[in-house]
Amino acid sequence: METPFWKRLSLEAMTPAQWESLCDGCGKCCLSKLEDEDTAEIYWTTVACRLLDAGTCRCRDYENRRAIVPDCVRLTPSTVRTINWLPSTCAYRLVAEGRDLYWWHHLVSGSRETVHEAGISIRGRITAFDSDLSEDDDYFDHVVEVEP
DSSP: OOOOHHHHSOGGGSOHHHHHHTOOOOOGGGEEEEEOTTTOOEEEEEEEOTTEETTTTEETTGGGHHHHSTTOOOOOHHHHHHOTTSOTTOHHHHHHTTOOOOTTSHHHHSOTTHHHHTTOSOTTOOOEEGGGOOTTSOGGGGBOSSOO
8 A cells, every 4th residue: 555645745745736635624724813922822713714614614715815815824835834823733734743644634534524523623613704803803802722
């Protein structure tokens, strides 16, 4: 049996299709995060990007997302290695660290539903979309104690 691509290829050596398939569809990177300017500590919120489909935890306009949401972060092999807020379960982060994917990842399980069934995704945990909040709304009202 052939070794899976994520175990034998670096992030840089992956084809675009392999790279895109690494996304587990958890939706966590599409949540607003707050950073303490003094400590650089990251605070997770349950406020999602306006483009996130709350049911699938996938972007509703992936191809045009950066034009619609200019601060949407594009993951690349170099950004994956430097972003301090990538979820601990993120496949890009795991592969960059030389670790294997979890059992619930669709490339392992064969199903895009296992990320939701395992409780890893943010399905059912979104309290607001960024487009619903006004400038007066406080994102701190949506902060969660631990990474979702």
